Amino acid sequence: MCICVKCGCFSCKNESSGNGAEKKEDADFLxxxxxxxxxxxxxxxxxxxxxxxxxxxxxxxxxxxxxxSIHAAIFVTN
Structure with a gap:
């Protein structure tokens, strides 16, 4: 069971089951x-x-x- 990011409910059908957050972290690392x-x-x-x-x-x-590199790293993380 996962919590919807938008509304905080447990039964939102529009949100994926946590895969979106993992892909976003990978993109941030990249x-x-x-x-x-x-x-x-x-x-x-x-x-x-x-x-x-x-x-x-x-x-x-x-x-x-x-x-x-420092300028780009600061810009990308903000």
Whole structure:
């Protein structure tokens, strides 16, 4: 038996039986790993377009790999 996330009941038919939360955790882990190893790609994946945050991250990554990774990791986890 699982509790519905939206309303707190035990019998919601619209929610899956817990598989959605596990897949979301896997996606978060993948996003963090992407932010560490390929920071601009993680920002682009999260934004789905070319934004100012992406250009800032590209600048930080070119200036130094660690600042770009930190920026992407903070952005992805928020």
């Amino acid at each position: 996003d963090v790993m992407l932010a560490i190893f390929l920071p601009p790609v993680a920002i682009y994946k999260k934004q789905k377009r070319c934004t100012a945050k992406l250009w800032v991250n590209i600048f930080l990554t070119v200036s130094g790999y660690v600042p770009g």
